[in-house]
Amino acid sequence: MSSARVRLEAIAIDLGGHTVLTDLSLDIPAGSFVALVGPSGVGKTTLLRVLAGTVPAQAGQIRLERPDDGSTPQIAFVFQEPRLLPWLRTWENVALVAPGRSSAERRQRAEAALAAVHLPERAFTAWPRQLSGGMAQRVALARALVTEPDLLLLDEPFSAVDALTRLRLQDYLLELWERFGFTAILVTHDVDEAAYLADRVILLGGKPARVQNQFLVDIPRPRDRGDARLAALRARILAALDEQAIDEPVRASRP
């Protein structure tokens, strides 16, 4: 699997007649892990949709390419909810989007992807409604993975599971990213999650929104969740977020 470089140059996005994002420029190196944070409704999800190609940008340039040959990268998306098709069994949900000539090959790839997210084998043939929230989200992760993405877009993927499951899913995601080397762009409300996972945390804010601040997370992996440097960074991000959120102030100690 390869990765994708993402370059946005002065893009603007209109939704429902008004400008949501403006003059937004980003350069995300291939293989990096970027987290997007910002107040609710700032347009983080919209930006992901633009990158996925389901929402058009009104101005500016979007360049997505594989650095090795300049070709169009494969993009996969993990939504906030698992969005599994309830009428397909677990493995069928993954095989549906798996590449491969024969159905046997697609099934094999699907099962490999499910194994990569540590799903117990007896859940492979279960119906989605039989899975717990965390398991279903792992299936969604496997479904993204099986497409062999160069760019993985994640829209608050762990916000609906319990705290302990969330930590575990974060580690699974990190493991997959290290193993397969795709570029990851994660939208999250959880500043801990952003700082723990990403190389760089990008703060969007303002109306219309633009990049307000970027935080480099210069801490080698594997990171310790209790690391003092992580805590300091978290405080800085929260303080910056607090300045953005005029309507709903975030309670954080200002430096």
Next chain:
Amino acid sequence: MALRELSASAERSEHVPQASRRWHDGTFARWIIPWFVPALVALAWWGTVRAGWIASYQLPPPQRVLETFREMVERGELPIHLAATLERLVWGYLLGTLPGIALGTLTGLVPLLRRALDPTVQGLRAIPSLAWVPLFLLWFGIGETSRILLIALGVFLPVYFNVLAAVGSIDIRLIEFARVYRLGRWRTFRSVIIPGALPGVLTGLRAGLSLGWMFVVAAELIAASSGLGFLLVEGQSTMRPDRVLVALLSFGILGKLSDTLLARLERALLAWRETIASVQDGEGTA
């Protein structure tokens, strides 16, 4: 990661206090209890006729109806009428459901078509379907064509509305998934739209079937020389309530059988909705 093997039933018996089993929970009791009321009705029926409260030319006793039933089967009379009714129903049902499904799907998927067509079909619904009878007779004559078209019309409307509603109620988030993962039109239709609409389509098919039975009777009451509906009219005009009752019973049995068949089909096709037992994982325990 620690995996716990938990079968749903084992867990349930541990935590949920078992409801005490009542005498009428057994398999045998479940089968026999529904027959109590019909048996009582038959007994009361027999009693009233026997006591002379109702003249037997108006209401023949149960054994007389059974006797007539046996006679009609033996003479091949009942099978002929049954076959005639079933044939009409099948053709009318096909002619109603196939356009109903096709048009409902199209209007459900294409907003322009919905805007153009749906108000007209909604308007048609306001006319009770039986009100079309005179016009159908004028147009198509008193013959098989009118009858089958009338049944088809009765079946079409509920199928169309249920399919339209079913296609419209498909989770928009699953459609977005299909777009993001570039499933393409055909695979989106086959893997997302069809299975997503299926529960509503099956509801429509069952509603259509019950209306089909209603309209087959209507069509045969008006103009027919065969069929169970004809038996009703003929029994009335020849003062044979036993034959009328045989026809009524046949309708009851056939209607119930055909609905059971569709219910079976529904359960087989919608297995993904039926499952209750969950797959457990050691999430959060390690």
